[in-house]
Structures are given as structure tokens and as C-alpha cells.
Amino acid sequence: MKILEEVTNPLYVFEQLESEVRSYCRSFPTVFSRSSGYKVWDRKGKEYIDFFAGAGSLNYGHNNPKIKQKLIEYLMxxxxxxxxxxxxxAKEELLVGFRDVILKPRKLNYKVMFPGPTGTNSVESALKLARKVTGREIVMSFTNAFHGMTVGSLSVTGNKFKRRGAGMSLTNTVSMPFDGYLGNQVNTAEYIERFLEDNGSGVSLPAAIILETVQGEGGINAASFEWLKEIESICRRWEILLIVDDVQVGCGRTGPFFSFEPAGIQPDIICLSKSIGGYGIPLALTLIKPEHDVWEPGEHNGTFRGHNLAFVAGREALQYWETDQFSKQIQQKGEKVNRFLRQLVERYPEMRGEVRGRGLIQGIALGVDGLAEKICAAAFDKGLIMETSGPSSEVIKLLPPLIIDNEGLEKGLQIIAASFEQCRRDLPVN
Structure with missing residues (x-):
């Protein structure tokens, strides 16, 4: 029986030897063996279009040939x-390239900190620095926020399930409603300011406000540019540091390199990771306005903050941003995705869908319990990798590599359409 299971169950080894904490392999039950661009193949040779992109770590695709060549040359x-x-x-070249290609053209002035290899390292460093700069303890975050899985990052994360995993009280934070959380008729920026100006509100003046301009894991909730400007204005009025977590929606995911650019704001601290490493190699940056760079040497550190392969790959990826052509292509693809999703919502009103997001992080929130997960499972069977998001996994989330061509994008969208039609037939009849 054991030998038979080893032969018939492709995940036998993982089920026997790996922790129960594993997650994505339950949604995508196969063993992958190779990848290129926007495609992945399992060890049986089945091809999949990737609308997941390493949760946003592979904006430039799998095994990007130009970046791969630079890595090979560096290793050799x-x-x-x-x-x-x-x-x-390698670090010097990344720093100079980031200054010349990203910061200078946008008239931005930030010091670059290497906090460790992951997004949560960047968030932790930002929270610590904000408290050090201001001398205050409280950090304000938002409903449905996701900022990482270490304790500090979890304290500013909204998801109840993930917070419970800390196994302890998460303190020194306060959660406020994100843009649109209380409906379109309520301006939550005004709501927040009322708490700050009222001495009887019970909310202490925070050291920082941390936000995602588009809440990726929280359900693809996109803040309006007007709301973002109001939040920045609140921070300036009350001398609160503004932290933008661009870990998933930065590096071009929404169109411009930084997701906040169209809002015309300038955060005090910016968190970057995922695709800043260029090739899916772990790397995180914390960008700090120079006047806030008050660290003592070694006050925040980490063994793997000097990941030179990531420096090499990250520097090569900046080539995509030397002109505005790549950004325009992302926006054009995003418009195509948006039209497609709106058509789906109109075609299947019984699914009670709502289109969310911008650029190449978009999705549909579905009003039928469990439906998003069924659609993603059907899409996987048909050769498309796509995940859900939202507090109840109610949103199908499209996150393709930014380099995907129109043929691949169209093929992936058609698989989604076919998956919607299949799952529509399984809906209960009212």
C-alpha cells in the first residue's frame, strides 16, 4: 500500500516529510520542474500559464534570460x-543604478537600507525606525492590511487567522478603516483625523501610519489617489511618519515603478521586496528620507542583508525602467484585463462579482461563498496558476508576470472565462 501511494500520489514525499504549514502546494497539487517567462511545467510535462508570479516576486518572469546571463557571468x-x-x-552598482534610474527621474531623495532578505524584514525595520524617530510607540494600520508574518508585521496586519498564528497579544498598534471599508459615502480619512484631534477618542498620536495603496492579500482593495493625498496631509499635520508598503504592488505591478506615484505623495519610508530582487532572489530595501536616517551602526541588522546575487539581478532588472515604455505596456495590459473582468461580471450576475485593483494586480470579489476557490481550482486543471485573496478567500487574483505577451495574457484570460462557465453550472438554483 505504501509503495502504491508513493507511485500514485505526486505529493507523497511532501506530505510525509514537510510540515503541515505548507499552503500553496495544496492549491496546486503537482510537482513543478522548470519554468520560463510566464510558463511553468510540471514533471509530467504539463504546461501552465502563471498568473501568480511567485506572489509578485517574478514581475520580470521566470528565468529572465538577460538577468540569468548576468548571474551566470557573475558566478563564473x-x-x-x-x-x-x-x-x-555588486552593491555599489545596484545603489548607483537605483539612484540614477528610479529616484532621480522621479525627483525622490531616499537613503537605501538593506534590512534583510524579505518583505517582513523591511516592514520591521520601518516600524522600529518610525518609533525611534518620533519617540512614540503606536503605529496606525488598516483593515484588511497585510504586512508580513513576523510579530511586528503581524501587529499591523488585519487578517484574524494570520494574527492568531502569533500565539500572543499583538500590541502598540491601532487599526482604522481603509478607503471604502465603510462604504463609498464615508470618507475614512476624515474619520481618522477626527480620532486624532479629539482628546477623548482613546487613540494616541501614532509614530507612523503604514498602508498599502492596493491591498493585495487583503482582497485587492485599491485606495483612491485623493484618499492617499488626504492621509499624507494628516501625517504632515500631526508629524506622523507615512510608511508605504510597496512590497507586492511596487516594482511596476500597478504600472509606474512605485504604486503611489499617480497620487503625487512622498512617503517618509518605503518598503520594497519581492521583485526588487529581479529574478525571484530574496532581497528587501527600506527607503528612508535622509532626515529620518537616525540609525546607530548595527542597530538593525541581519546575516543575509548582503545578498550579492540579488544585487546583480536587481540591477539588471532596472534596465526595464530606463524609459517609460515598460510602464506604458503594463498599463495597456491592465486596461485589457480590466475590460475582460468587467465583461465577466456582466455575463454572470448570479456570481455577484465586483472588479477590483489596477495595473496587473486585479481580480473579482465574488459574493458566493467558496466560489473563488472553485474557480481557481478549475483554472488550475485547465493549465492556469491563479490564487485567491481576501479575508475569506473570496477574490480571484490575477498577478501575471509583467513581461507576459498579449498571446499569453489572452490565453490565460480565456481559461478564466472557461472556469467561470464551468463553475456557473455548479451554482445552486434559487
Whole structure:
């Protein structure tokens, strides 16, 4: 029986040897073996279109050939791989490239901190720095926010299930309603300001307000540019630091390199990770306005903050941003996705769908329990990798690599259409 199960169950080894905490392999039950661009193949040779992109870590696609070549060249000349925060040529080239390609053209001035390899490392460093700068403890975050899985990041995360995983009280934070959370008729920025100006509100003046301009894991809730401007204005009035978590929706995911650019705001601290590493290699940056860079040497550190392979890959990925052509292509693809999703919502009113997001992070929130998960499962069977998001997994989430061509995008969208039609037939008749 054991031998038979090993043969018939492709995930036998993982089920026997890996922790029960594993997640994505339950949604995508196969063993993947290779990938290229926007495609992935399992070990039986079945091809999948990737509308997941490593949860936003593969904006430039799988095994991007130009980035791969740079990595191979660097390895073959015995380039430095690990360096803590020592100075290396690879880090120098990334810093200069980031300044010249990203910051200068946008008239932005930030110091670059390497906090560790992941997004939650960046968030933790931002929270610590905001408290150090202001001398205050409370950080304000938002409903349905997601900022990471370490304790500090969890304290500003909204999801009840993930918060419960901390196994302890999560303190020194206060949660406020995100834009649209109380309906379109309520301006939650005004609501927040009322709490701050009222000495009887019970809300202490925070060190920082941390937000995502588009809440990826929280259900693809996109804040309006007007709301973002109001939040920035509140921060300036009350001398609160504004932290923008651009870990998933930065690096071009919404069109511009930074998701907040169209709002015309300038955060005090910016958190970047995922695709900043260029090739799916772990890397995180914390961007700090120079006047807030008050760290003492070594006051925040990490063994793997000097990941030189990520520096090399990240620098090469910046080539996409030397002109505005790539950004325009992302926006055009986003418009195509948006039209398609709106057509689906109109075609299947019984699913009670709502289109959300912008750029190439979009989706449909579905008003039927469990339906989003069924649609994603049907899409996987048909050769498309796509996940759900939202507090109840009620949103289908499209997150393709930004380099996907029109043929791949259209093919993936048609699989979604076929999956909607299949799942419509399974809906209960009222």
C-alpha cells in the first residue's frame, strides 16, 4: 500500500516529510520542474500559464534570460556572494543604478537600507525606525492590511487567522478603516483625523501610519489617489511618519515603478521586496528620507542583508525602467484585463462579482461563498496558476508576470472565462 501511494500520489514525499504549514502546494497539487517567462511545467510535462508570479516576486518572469546571463557571468568570475553589509562592487552598482534610474527621474531623495532578505524584514525595520524617530510607540494600520508574518508585521496586519498564528497579544498598534471599508459615502480619512484631534477618542498620536495603496492579500482593495493625498496631509499635520508598503504592488505591478506615484505623495519610508530582487532572489530595501536616517551602526541588522546575487539581478532588472515604455505596456495590459473582468461580471450576475485593483494586480470579489476557490481550482486543471485573496478567500487574483505577451495574457484570460462557465453550472438554483 505504501509503495502504491508513493507511485500514485505526486505529493507523497511532501506530505510525509514537510510540515503541515505548507499552503500553496495544496492549491496546486503537482510537482513543478522548470519554468520560463510566464510558463511553468510540471514533471509530467504539463504546461501552465502563471498568473501568480511567485506572489509578485517574478514581475520580470521566470528565468529572465538577460538577468540569468548576468548571474551566470557573475558566478563564473567568482563574484562575492555573501557580504553582510560590507561594501562590494555588486552593491555599489545596484545603489548607483537605483539612484540614477528610479529616484532621480522621479525627483525622490531616499537613503537605501538593506534590512534583510524579505518583505517582513523591511516592514520591521520601518516600524522600529518610525518609533525611534518620533519617540512614540503606536503605529496606525488598516483593515484588511497585510504586512508580513513576523510579530511586528503581524501587529499591523488585519487578517484574524494570520494574527492568531502569533500565539500572543499583538500590541502598540491601532487599526482604522481603509478607503471604502465603510462604504463609498464615508470618507475614512476624515474619520481618522477626527480620532486624532479629539482628546477623548482613546487613540494616541501614532509614530507612523503604514498602508498599502492596493491591498493585495487583503482582497485587492485599491485606495483612491485623493484618499492617499488626504492621509499624507494628516501625517504632515500631526508629524506622523507615512510608511508605504510597496512590497507586492511596487516594482511596476500597478504600472509606474512605485504604486503611489499617480497620487503625487512622498512617503517618509518605503518598503520594497519581492521583485526588487529581479529574478525571484530574496532581497528587501527600506527607503528612508535622509532626515529620518537616525540609525546607530548595527542597530538593525541581519546575516543575509548582503545578498550579492540579488544585487546583480536587481540591477539588471532596472534596465526595464530606463524609459517609460515598460510602464506604458503594463498599463495597456491592465486596461485589457480590466475590460475582460468587467465583461465577466456582466455575463454572470448570479456570481455577484465586483472588479477590483489596477495595473496587473486585479481580480473579482465574488459574493458566493467558496466560489473563488472553485474557480481557481478549475483554472488550475485547465493549465492556469491563479490564487485567491481576501479575508475569506473570496477574490480571484490575477498577478501575471509583467513581461507576459498579449498571446499569453489572452490565453490565460480565456481559461478564466472557461472556469467561470464551468463553475456557473455548479451554482445552486434559487
Amino acid at each position: 568570475k567568482d563574484g562575492i556572494t555573501h557580504s553582510l553589509d560590507m561594501a562590494t562592487e
